Amino acid sequence: MLRTDYISLNDTERLGLLAKYYVDYFGLIPEVLSDTDQLIVGRRGTGKTTLFYRAFVGCMQSWRNDHPEHIAPKQRTLGIYVDLSKCQYIEDVADTDFVAFEHAFVSDVCDAITEQLTRFWPALAQEPGYFSKLFKAAESNQVAEVRGVLDGIARLLREGLPRVIDRSSAVDFKESSGSTQTKGAELGATFSEGDPSIAAKLNEGRTESRASERSYTTRTSYRLTVADILRILGDLREKAGISATYLFIDEFSALSTDLQRRFSTLLKKLLGSHAGVFIKLSAITDKYALGSAIILQRDLFELSLDLDAFVERSHSLNDAMEGLADYSEKIVRSRLSAYSCPPPDEIFEEPGETYALLSKSAMGVPRTLGIVLKQSWSRSRQGSARKIRKSDISFGIRYASTAYLNQLLGAARDGVAIPSFHEDMWNALLTRAQAEKTKVPDVAASHFLILVRNEQMLSMLNMFFLVHLLTKGRTTKKERSSRNLYCFDFGVCEENNLGFTTDKNVIRQQRFAYDDALTRFEKYFGVTAEATFRCPQCGTIYAESELIVAGTQLMFCPRDRADLVSQQSADSRLQYTEEETKIIGSIRSAAREDQVFARQIADDVGCYVQKVAKFGERLEKVGVVKRETHPTENKLFYYGGSTSGSPETSGT
Numbered sequence: 336m337l338r339t340d341y342i343s344l345n346d347t348e349r350l351g352l353l354a355k356y357y358v359d360y361f362g363l364i365p366e367v368l369s370d371t372d373q374l375i376v377g378r379r380g381t382g383k384t385t386l387f388y389r390a391f392v393g394c395m396q397s398w399r400n401d402h403p404e405h406i407a408p409k410q411r412t413l414g415i416y417v418d419l420s421k422c423q424y425i426e427d428v429a430d431t432d433f434v435a436f437e438h439a440f441v442s443d444v445c446d447a448i449t450e451q452l453t454r455f456w457p458a459l460a461q462e463p464g465y466f467s468k469l470f471k472a473a474e475s476n477q478v479a480e481v482r483g484v485l486d487g488i489a490r491l492l493r494e495g496l497p498r499v500i501d502r503s504s505a506v507d508f509k510e511s512s513g514s515t516q517t518k519g520a521e522l523g524a525t526f527s528e529g530d531p532s533i534a535a536k537l538n539e540g541r542t543e544s545r546a547s548e549r550s551y552t553t554r555t556s557y558r559l560t561v562a563d564i565l566r567i568l569g570d571l572r573e574k575a576g577i578s579a580t581y582l583f584i585d586e587f588s589a590l591s592t593d594l595q596r597r598f599s600t601l602l603k604k605l606l607g608s609h610a611g612v613f614i615k616l617s618a619i620t621d622k623y624a625l626g627s628a629i630i631l632q633r634d635l636f637e638l639s640l641d642l643d644a645f646v647e648r649s650h651s652l653n654d655a656m657e658g659l660a661d662y663s664e665k666i667v668r669s670r671l672s673a674y675s676c677p678p679p680d681e682i683f684e685e686p687g688e689t690y691a692l693l694s695k696s697a698m699g700v701p702r703t704l705g706i707v708l709k710q711s712w713s714r715s716r717q718g719s720a721r722k723i724r725k726s727d728i729s730f731g732i733r734y735a736s737t738a739y740l741n742q743l744l745g746a747a748r749d750g751v752a753i754p755s756f757h758e759d760m761w762n763a764l765l766t767r768a769q770a771e772k773t774k775v776p777d778v779a780a781s782h783f784l785i786l787v788r789n790e791q792m793l794s795m796l797n798m799f800f801l802v803h804l805l806t807k808g809r810t811t812k813k814e815r816s817s818r819n820l821y822c823f824d825f826g827v828c829e830e831n832n833l834g835f836t837t838d839k840n841v842i843r844q845q846r847f848a849y850d851d852a853l854t855r856f857e858k859y860f861g862v863t864a865e866a867t868f869r870c871p872q873c874g875t876i877y878a879e880s881e882l883i884v885a886g887t888q889l890m891f892c893p894r895d896r897a898d899l900v901s902q903q904s905a906d907s908r909l910q911y912t913e914e915e916t917k918i919i920g921s922i923r924s925a926a927r928e929d930q931v932f933a934r935q936i937a938d939d940v941g942c943y944v945q946k947v948a949k950f951g952e953r954l955e956k957v958g959v960v961k962r963e964t965h966p967t968e969n970k971l972f973y974y975g976g977s978t979s980g981s982p983e984t985s986g987t
Contacts, residue, residue, distance in 0.1 A: 339385040344416060345454070350392050356673035357389045358665045360658075361645065366638060367615060368393050368407035370579055372606050374631065375617045377640030378798065379913065379941050380702030383617040386640070387583045390615070391416050394581060395454070409578040413571070415447045417582070419598075420589035420914075420946070437601055441564050444582070448567065452575075561604040569610050580612045588619035588913055596626040603628040606635070621794050622913045642699040643804045652805060652820075652837050659694035663704060667693075684722045692725070695825040695835060696732040698803045702941050706738070707731035709938075729829070736826020738939045742917050743799040745924030745975065750900050751959055752911050752919040755869055756876070757795050760856050764802075765831065767852040768823065772833055774846075779834030781825075782842040783849045784809060784818040792853055792860055793821065798913060799920075800824055813845045868899035914942050918950055922960045923975035930965060930972040947973075 342349045367373065367390045377383050394414025396402060402410050422443050568580050582605070590598060605614055606629070620641055631637055642655075649655035667690070668679060679686045697704040711731035715723045743761065746752035764783070772780040785793060787807065796802045802821045809820045820842065822828075828835050836842065858878075859867070866879040870892035877899065882889040891898055911919065917940040925931040933947040940947075951973055954960040962971045 339388050342388065344391070344450070347395075347454075350388070350395070352673050353385075353388055354392045354396075356669040357385065358662065358669050359389070360662045360665060361640075361648070363638065363640075364390060364393065365407045368412070368581070370613055372614045372635050373616070374635040374637045375615065375640065376620050376623070376637060377617075378620050378700065378800070379917075380700045381640040382701050383640060384585055385701070387416060387585055387615065387617060390414065390581070391583060408581070411576055411578050413451065413568075413575075413577045413580045415444065415451055415580065415582050416585065417443055417447050418585045420586040420943070436597055437560055440598070440601055441561060444564050445567070448571070452571075561601055565605070565608055565610050565612065568612055572611050577611070581615055582612060583615045583617075585617050587616055588622040591912060592624050595624045599624075599626045599628050603634070619798075619913050621798070640699075641804070643806055645699055646806045652839065655805075656694065656837050659697070659699060660690050662699075663694040663697060664690040666701060666704060667708075682723060684720075684724045688725060689723070689728055692728050692732065692825075696735060698800075698822075698825070700800065703735050703800065706735045706939065710734040732826045733830060736824050736830065738921070739800045739824065740827070741924035742920030742940070743796070743801060744920070745922065746916050746920035748923055748975070749871065750869075751923065752916045753795060754859065755900065756856060756859055756867075759876075760792070760853065761796060761801060763852045763856075764796075764849060765823075765827070767849050768833055769831060771846055778841055779828075779836035780847070781828045781833050781835040782820060782822045783847045784811060784820055784843075785848075785853070786850050787817050787819055789850060789853055789857075790819055792856060797821075799917075801827065809843065811845045811848055812843050814848070818848065866901070868901055870895065870897050871900055872897040914940065914946070915950055918942065918947055919954065919959065922951065922954070922973045925974045927961075927963075927974045929974060931974065932965075932968070932970060932972050936973065 339353070342353065344350070363386060367375070367386060375383050375386065391414045393408055394412045397408050397410050397412045404410065422440065571577055572580065584602075587595065587598070602614065602616070605612060614635070616635065620639075625631070625635075629635055645658070646652060646655040649658050664679075664686075671677070671679065671682070676682070679689075683689045693704055693707060696707050707728065708731065711723050711727040714730050715727045720727075743753075744758055747755045747758040749755065768780045768783065772778075782805075790804075793802060793804075797804055801824050803824065805820045805822055807819050808817050810816065810818065822835075823833060825835060827833070867876055868879070868882065868890075869876050872895050873892060875892060875894065877892075879888065882899075889899075918936060921936045921939055922931070933944045933951070936947045937944045948971070951960060951962060951971075955962050960973055960975060962973050964970070965972050
């Protein structure tokens with residue numbers, strides 16, 4: 336439940352298990368396995384990669400002779416999976432070298448094609464003598480032809496097609512020189528009585544000749560292009576009888592904003608190619624930039640895995656909450672059954688109550704479900720209880736909620752990863768909810784309404800799972816203004832005694848319209864927002880105009896002389912990706928005595944351990960975080976560092 340992509344694509348046994356325990360509660364598999372170019376969006380942990388893996392398994396199963404015609408996908412569908420977060424060559428290409436950028440991406444696709452076809456047809460990687468054992472005699476000829484195409488792919492990877500020709504340095508150099516020199520002297524004298532004379536003549540001649548010759552060779556740089564990959568897939572489609580090719584491109588948001596725009600230019604060449612190739616692209620909600628080249632609902636059709644889309648499909652909030660509880664139960668039961676575990680009644684003390692609590696905690700994010708269950712199980716093993724109790728589940732819920740909150744606080748600390756005013760905005764909303772709860776103690780204050788125009792202001796809190804967007808276009812009982820309905824994270828509600836309700840007569844009360852609590856933060860989100868600075872000691876926030884004295888801007892707090900910290904505008908380009916921001920938050924919120932390892936950070940964030948290690952090393956060099964080797968574990972643990980150095984911009 337924590338990380339589907341820990342499963343290797345070569346591990347057919349675990350992929351087969353995934354096909355058994357995957358719960359397609361929303362009926363998305365037939366949509367994804369259709370001849371349509373799609374953009375799958377959702378917050379981190381909502382199941383985008385798992386959906387791709389399940390669809391990928393469906394493509395593998397389509398090659399069976401007994402594959403039903405009425406079940407998606409069509410017979411002999413080729414699935415190709417590419418994880419952009421692992422495409423290191425793309426990150427290393429210079430910003431100005433678009434040809435090399437295209438070559439890096441297409442090379443990764445070619446590698447994926449080669450690996451996938453050898454998974455489908457193992458005979459391609461063996462001697463021809465094994466063909467007859469694996470395929471019917473009538474198919475042997477097809478295997479040989481595809482083998483030839485694979486050889487062509489390998490040859491293209493080695494040689495490619497000539498794209499760039501330039502003159503390299505000289506390799507042959509010839510130089511010759513010659514010199515001739517002549518000298519002559521004459522001396523004569525005559526003597527006579529009246530006129531003696533002496534005559535002398537001196538002449539000198541010198542000639543030089545020099546010849547040089549340079550010969551050059553031409554160096555040809557080979558680059559793979561999108562046209563190459565379309566031609567390769569076209570050959571495979573014809574020779575192997577492939578009905579369609581689905582290119583699953585995962586982790587688009589792992590690229591920086593600049594790389595996303597450059598990649599979109601390549602993507603446009605693939606879209607609508609009429610070569611039987613269909614794009615399935617996944618991205619984090621609000622964390623992707625397609626540029627002007629691609630238009631949604633024309634070039635790519637959006638498919639959302641977010642909670643508000645589920646609520647919309649359920650027609651009402653109460654129906655959605657019941658559906659989430661049912662969804663959580665199905666996920667747990669299918670996992671236990673697939674791994675031959677005891678039934679839920681033998682694992683949980685109160686299964687029904689457990690599913691209700693899990694659904695409120697996860698709010699449509701299966702990874703949160705995994706985090707809660709993992710921590711609940713660990714706590715239950717510490718005592719003598721033989722089952723997971725309700726108190727264990729509550730502990731797991733608080734752990735997940737605290738982890739998400741710490742990610743925000745760590746990222747906002749000193750404005751290293753995100754503007755520090757997000758912490759103040761979170762405190763303002765929570766304080767307002769606590770005040771409303773105090774006014775009417777018997778009524779829950781778990782939900783609140785925000786004007787649609789202020790949706791951007793809560794995007795960061797939504798990204799960190801501290802609030803959840805439930806539905807758009809709601810109104811209060813007194814006003815007709817359109818607002819978005821949010822709820823606080825269930826763990827936050829439990830920790831702060833806010834209660835939790837879905838009663839529409841309660842959540843639509845005018846007192847839960849919290850726009851006034853956000854008024855003082857609107858200046859950070861305007862197009863012409865003025866730069867602001869915050870004092871880390873007294874917490875005072877100054878506008879840039881307030882710090883101008885005699886034409887000079889003060890960079891310290893006039894009250895306590897502490898150095899001011901710049902608060903970036905919310906619409907300025909962040910230097911870190913969403914994944915990197917959460918890694919920073921997790922590390923910087925940890926103390927040295929917590930001894931947090933890369934594995935725990937990766938599980939809480941939802942990324943690879945290798946990403947934490949590599950990125951953590953870079954952060955340590957600029958003083959953002961610290962690392963030490965554990966005395967007994969012989970591996971590094973991470974904790975927050977100072978910010979004296981300037982944070983290095985993201986390399987992704």
